[in-house]
Amino acid sequence: MADEETSGRAAATVTVMRTSSDDVGFREVFVSLDGEEIAILHSGDRITRDVTAGAHEIRAHNTLFRKREQFELKPGQAATFLVINKAGKGTFSILSLLGAGPIYLTLQRMPDAD
Numbered sequence: 001m002a003d004e005e006t007s008g009r010a011a012a013t014v015t016v017m018r019t020s021s022d023d024v025g026f027r028e029v030f031v032s033l034d035g036e037e038i039a040i041l042h043s044g045d046r047i048t049r050d051v052t053a054g055a056h057e058i059r060a061h062n063t064l065f066r067k068r069e070q071f072e073l074k075p076g077q078a079a080t081f082l083v084i085n086k087a088g089k090g091t092f093s094i095l096s097l098l099g100a101g102p103i104y105l106t107l108q109r110m111p112d113a114d
Contacts, residue, residue: 010075012053016060017046020084027103029083032059041083053077060107067107080110 016031018041025043032038034056039047053075059068060083073079084106 010053011050012073012076013048013078014051014056014058014073015046015048015078015080016041016058016083017080018043018083018085019046020082022086023084024087024103025085027062027064027085029060029062029085029105031083033057043085058107060105062103062105064103065105067105069107069109071109077112079112081107082110083107 014033016039018029023043029041030037030039031041031047033049033051038049039045041047051073053073055070055072057068057070058081059066060081061067062085067083069081071079085103086106088102088104
């Protein structure tokens, strides 16, 4: 974690990971932070960015569903988010019939480490 000052404000970090065993393993998740695309995550991927302390917004989408969350970070604080492409009821039946099915997206902030 960076402890240098960035633009006069102490740095913090944001990590976004797609590492859940509940993830279906297909369809990319596009992630942006404060309006800038920072990653296209595949199953098992993670990305960490240094940011300034203060207010931020994270957005994620899989082209079907969109999620966003606003959050604040203190100097030196780290926020970790888990994104999951999750099958819903009937996803695999529809997938086998039509070749496509709904893959629902979740975005959740993980509890801060003490």
